[in-house]
Amino acid sequence: MTIQAKQKYTAEFKGNAVKRANESGNVAETARELGVKPNTLYNWVYQYSQRTIPDKPARSDEHLYDELKQLRKENARLKEERDILKKAAAYFARETR
Numbered sequence: 001m002t003i004q005a006k007q008k009y010t011a012e013f014k015g016n017a018v019k020r021a022n023e024s025g026n027v028a029e030t031a032r033e034l035g036v037k038p039n040t041l042y043n044w045v046y047q048y049s050q051r052t053i054p055d056k057p058a059r060s061d062e063h064l065y066d067e068l069k070q071l072r073k074e075n076a077r078l079k080e081e082r083d084i085l086k087k088a089a090a091y092f093a094r095e096t097r
Contacts (some may be wrong), residue, residue: 027041
């Protein structure tokens with residue numbers, strides 16, 4: 001008999017798994033697709049449906065902050081590219097006259 005180490009999953013993975021299971025309506029099939037034990041996914045679905053546990057946050061918003069940071073960085077890069085293209089278009093428009 002071998003003892004397996006307890007698998008750790010991120011809050012983002014759990015949230016996505018619960019959402020996917022709720023959308024599909026078949027928790028066991030979703031668990032097989034994700035490589036998670038069905039009982040584990042059933043527990044997550046139950047925990048996410050119970051929002052009354054005061055000492056445990058229902059979800060972690062860390063991934064949202066990371067995504068926001070990445071999107072702001074990308075937005076700044078795109079604005080810079082846009083400004084460069086505006087200047088280039090104005091330069092070439094002057095040269096063709």
